Each structure stands twice: as C-alpha cells, then as structure tokens.
Amino acid sequence: MNKIKLPLPQSGGLILSYKCTAACRHCMYFCSPQWKADWFTEDDLIEFFSLLSRKINSSPWGNNSVSLNHGLHFSGGEPFLNYDLLWKAVEIAGEYNIPSTFVETNCFWCSSDETTREKLMNLKNAGLKGILISVNPFYAEYIPFEQTERCIKISRDVFAENVMIYQLDYYRQFKQLGIKQTISLEDYYKLIQNNYLTGSVEVEMFLMGRANKSLRDFYPKYPREVLLSQPCTTPVLRNWHNHFDNYGNIMPGYCGGVSLGSWRDINRLVDEGIDLEDKPVLRFLISEDIEMLYHFARDFGFRENPDGYLSKCDICFDIRRFLFETEKFDELRPREFYLYSV
Numbered sequence: 622m623n624k625i626k627l628p629l630p631q632s633g634g635l636i637l638s639y640k641c642t643a644a645c646r647h648c649m650y651f652c653s654p655q656w657k658a659d660w661f662t663e664d665d666l667i668e669f670f671s672l673l674s675r676k677i678n679s680s681p682w683g684n685n686s687v688s689l690n691h692g693l694h695f696s697g698g699e700p701f702l703n704y705d706l707l708w709k710a711v712e713i714a715g716e717y718n719i720p721s722t723f724v725e726t727n728c729f730w731c732s733s734d735e736t737t738r739e740k741l742m743n744l745k746n747a748g749l750k751g752i753l754i755s756v757n758p759f760y761a762e763y764i765p766f767e768q769t770e771r772c773i774k775i776s777r778d779v780f781a782e783n784v785m786i787y788q789l790d791y792y793r794q795f796k797q798l799g800i801k802q803t804i805s806l807e808d809y810y811k812l813i814q815n816n817y818l819t820g821s822v823e824v825e826m827f828l829m830g831r832a833n834k835s836l837r838d839f840y841p842k843y844p845r846e847v848l849l850s851q852p853c854t855t856p857v858l859r860n861w862h863n864h865f866d867n868y869g870n871i872m873p874g875y876c877g878g879v880s881l882g883s884w885r886d887i888n889r890l891v892d893e894g895i896d897l898e899d900k901p902v903l904r905f906l907i908s909e910d911i912e913m914l915y916h917f918a919r920d921f922g923f924r925e926n927p928d929g930y931l932s933k934c935d936i937c938f939d940i941r942r943f944l945f946e947t948e949k950f951d952e953l954r955p956r957e958f959y960l961y962s963v
C-alpha cells in the first residue's frame with residue numbers, strides 16, 4: 622500500500638486554534654491556555670472554504686439544520702476566544718454556501734444574559750445555523766455550570782431546535798444535583814456517591830489525548846498484547862467528521878497529532894491519493910496495525926510502559942510521542958500537539 626485515496630470529506634470541524642481557556646482532563650488535543658495564539662488567518666479561511674465548497678453535506682434535515690456528523694463546525698480550542706475571527710469565519714462560510722454550520726463552545730464567555738444573547742444573535746445574523754454546548758464533569762472543573770445553563774437557555778431562544786448538548790445526560794444530572802459553580806472531578810464523584818437519586822451517567826468516553834495522562838488513576842490499565850488486538854475507535858480514513866487545523870493539517874477527527882496531509886492539497890489527495898511511501902507511521906495507523914507500529918518503533922529504541930496502558934489510543938500515542946522526538950516523520954503533525962502534551 623504505497624498510495625491511498627483520501628475519502629472525499631463530507632463533514633468536519635475547523636480548528637480555529639488549539640488555544641483554550643480550559644485544560645480539560647479528557648481533551649483529545651491537549652488544548653490549554655498555554656498554546657500559542659496561532660489563529661487561522663482570514664486569507665487561509667477564504668482558501669479553505671473555497672476548497673471545501675460543494676464538498677460538505679448538509680444535515681439530513683437540510684442546510685439550515687445541524688447534526689453532529691454533518692455539515693461543518695467551528696471548533697478549537699475555544700473558538701469564542703477570538704470572537705471577531707469566529708464571526709468572520711461564519712460570514713466566509715456563508716459566502717461559499719457551506720451548509721449546516723455550528724459552533725462548539727465551553728461557555729466561558731457567557732458571563733451575562735446580555736453578552737450571551739448579543740454574541741449569539743450576531744453569529745446567527747452572519748449565517749451560523751446552530752451551536753453545540755459541551756457539558757460533562759471535566760468542563761465543570763473550569764466553567765461555572767450556571768454559565769452553561771445560561772448558554773443553553775439563550776441558545777434555544779436564538780437557534781431553537783439547532784442546539785446540541787453534548788452530553789445531555791450530564792446536563793440533566795448536574796441540574797438534579799443543583800450544581801451552580803465549578804466543581805472538581807473529585808468533589809463531583811463524592812457528590813454522586815452520596816446522592817442516591819442520580820446514580821452514574823453512562824455516556825461515550827474516549828480514552829485519548831490528555832485523558833490517558835490525567836485520568837490514569839481512574840481507569841484500569843492493561844498490557845499491550847490485550848489492547849493491540851482491539852479495533853480502533855473509528856477508522857483513520859473516513860469521509861465524516863475530519864478536522865482541519867490552523868497549521869494546514871487534515872486530521873482524522875479522533876486521532877490528534879496525525880496529519881493526513883495539507884488541506885491546501887485536498888483535491889489532489891482525494892483524486893490521486895496520499896503518498897505513503899515516506900509516511901510509514903501513517904501507513905500503520907491507516908491499517909489500524911498498532912502492533913506493527915510498536916515493532917517498528919522498537920527498532921528506534923521505544924520501550925513500552927511496564928505499568929500498562931488505559932487504551933489502544935494510549936499506547937498508540939506513547940509510540941507516536943517517542944517517534945516524534947526522532948524528527949523523522951512528517952505525518953506526526955502539528956508539532957505543537959506533541960510539544961504541549963508533556
């Protein structure tokens with residue numbers, strides 16, 4: 622397999638920058654306030670949307686509706702950190718008729734009803750179709766829950782049914798628990814243990830990125846042999862929910878630090894394929910063969926953690942982090958992902 626075609630992207634997220642107000646323990650991309658503010662430029666936004674025009678599919682309910690794995694979302698990091706750029710990006714996306722656009726936020730900016738309504742109305746008037754509001758115990762360590770509630774309430778006024786709460790079960794649970802301010806993960810666990818009315822919430826949780834470091838004491842660890850026989854969470858190559866970042870990378874939505882190529886070359890990558898000749902790491906990842914990647918890395922001196930790993934993605938990242946240090950593999954991008962992962 623020396624060349625493989627990039628599936629034509631039909632949905633995805635635009636990472637305006639990786640900078641964030643929070644440093645959530647589960648963040649797939651190690652986002653934090655420490656990242657440099659390397660935002661998408663306006664010229665890059667125009668180039669990006671001109672390339673993506675007529676590729677992105679609308680939600681099944683139409684161009685003016687939203688759904689998680691359709692259309693295009695504005696993401697980060699935290700996109701509201703650069704509100705003017707977000708606004709501009711929404712306008713340019715509208716000029717190129719990108720359907721089903723929505724913004725993803727942690728609600729740090731929702732300090733008053735007036736500001737929240739004004740910012741959301743401006744984005745709606747610029748062409749934004751909806752919003753995804755993040756709710757779980759990791760965000761709650763940074764964002765007062767009353768701000769999240771404000772964002773949800775006012776978003777429903779502005780975007781009606783085009784408001785997605787990710788994850789709704791946590792939102793319901795936090796309301797039941799009467800949480801208003803921020804709460805540490807440890808206090809949250811104590812609260813649910815002492816509250817027989819709520820119980821635990823069973824929701825999707827990906828053990829990738831920072832989760833594998835900061836949640837190490839919360840989950841069991843397994844030996845490499847057990848994990849590497851598991852399938853990947855999602856295929857690396859697919860046409861839905863890819864991410865396009867401010868450093869020019871196309872990335873599989875759930876695998877941070879893996880570049881499929883530059884979005885500037887998207888048409889060539891779709892028509893002619895990704896050249897894997899000089900991208901051995903990407904070749905192993907695409908075939909989900911992390912066992913072979915492990916043996917490949919051993920030849921460079923990689924040694925696995927004798928304490929075991931939380932997930933297949935945990936060992937995959939450990940290997941890639943090691944290989945990144947050799948500076949031999951262009952597919953391990955953006956560089957900042959690895960530099961900020963320590």
Ligand code: SF4
Nearest residue numbers: 641643645648698727
């Ligand atoms: S999960 Fe979202 S809010 Fe949390 S650090 Fe990552 S980008 Fe920021």
Ligand code: SF4
Nearest residue numbers: 853854876933934937
């Ligand atoms: S094991 Fe690696 S390639 Fe597979 S889903 Fe996890 S991070 Fe992606």
